Amino acid sequence: MSLTKAEKAIILSMWGKISTQADAIGTQALERLFASYPQTKTYFPHFDLRPGSAHLRTHGAKVAAALGDAVKSIDNIAGALSKLSEMHAYVLRVDPVNFKLLSHCLLVTVASHFPADFTADAHTAWDKFLSIVSCVLTEKYR
Amino acid sequence: MGFLSAEEKGLVNGLWGKVNVDEVGGEALGRLLVVYPWTQRFFQSFGDLSSADAIMSNSKVKAHGKKVLNSFSDGLKNIDDLKGAFAKLSELHCDKLHVDPENFRLLGNVLVCVLAHHFGHDFNPQVQAAFQKVVAGVANALAHKYH
Numbered sequence: 001m002s003l004t005k006a007e008k009a010i011i012l013s014m015w016g017k018i019s020t021q022a023d024a025i026g027t028q029a030l031e032r033l034f035a036s037y038p039q040t041k042t043y044f045p046h047f048d049l050r051p052g053s054a055h056l057r058t059h060g061a062k063v064a065a066a067l068g069d070a071v072k073s074i075d076n077i078a079g080a081l082s083k084l085s086e087m088h089a090y091v092l093r094v095d096p097v098n099f100k101l102l103s104h105c106l107l108v109t110v111a112s113h114f115p116a117d118f119t120a121d122a123h124t125a126w127d128k129f130l131s132i133v134s135c136v137l138t139e140k141y142r
Numbered sequence: 143m144g145f146l147s148a149e150e151k152g153l154v155n156g157l158w159g160k161v162n163v164d165e166v167g168g169e170a171l172g173r174l175l176v177v178y179p180w181t182q183r184f185f186q187s188f189g190d191l192s193s194a195d196a197i198m199s200n201s202k203v204k205a206h207g208k209k210v211l212n213s214f215s216d217g218l219k220n221i222d223d224l225k226g227a228f229a230k231l232s233e234l235h236c237d238k239l240h241v242d243p244e245n246f247r248l249l250g251n252v253l254v255c256v257l258a259h260h261f262g263h264d265f266n267p268q269v270q271a272a273f274q275k276v277v278a279g280v281a282n283a284l285a286h287k288y289h
Binding site: 028031032035036037051104105107108109111112113115118119120121123124127 | 265
């Protein structure tokens with residue numbers, strides 16, 4: 001599965017808008033993840049996960065920055081996220097099922113923030129993009 | 143506590159009261175067919191599904207989406223016995239329609255995206271969490287009679 005030219009164009013153009021609130025988007029996606037899928041909190045026993053916490057905001061910003069890196073290198077996401085991929089495989093070892101959950105919450109966050117832009121085509125493009133990112137992050141697992 | 147806490151029921155019913163069920167049904171089913179094109183396998187008789195625009199404006203898609211979401215809405219009235227409420231429909235989807243239950247999960251998540259799209263910040267993390275429970279419950283209820 002790979003992005004068409006049109007889908008890449010949608011992602012790039014929407015990222016222009018998203019990037020002005022990237023930290024808030026990343027943070028809200030995590031809040032949604034922990035609220036809807038409490039089992040995901042098991043990966044963060046060392047964090048204060050209350051909404052608005054500094055930990056959440058810092059981590060949300062990290063997630064958003066990584067997505068930004070992927071967008072900037074949309075033709076070589078594997079290259080852009082190679083170090084992150086290794087980290088997830090050897091250090092973090094987050095079960096692969098959780099990437100779908102966070103991807104869904106990112107989609108929901110984008111949908112709620114950008115109603116005019118979140119057309120059916122944009123929905124598809126983002127779903128595919130996040131799917132590709134998830135694949136890259138789990139590709140070194142075994 | 144039943145399936146949802148009193149607070150979660152309040153959040154779900156509060157939002158659902160503002161939903162145009164007919165429209166949201168068409169939107170959700172349309173987006174399912176656009177975002178996950180392999181789901182079109184169940185709708186070969188629906189005519190033109192060749193592009194996102196064709197799908198979203200297709201009258202059969204809208205009509206069927208309306209039917210599906212009205213049924214979901216009826217189910218919400220029996221939130222503490224979803225398995226009972228959807229028993230007949232579960233048998234139908236298994237025996238006659240031959241639909242893989244994974245599709246119920248996909249549609250449930252698309253519905254959540256559509257609600258987020260429509261309601262923006264009102265569809266906050268707590269409201270979403272309550273709806274995720276509902277769509278998971280409905281999906282499980284629809285799969286319950288499979289054999």
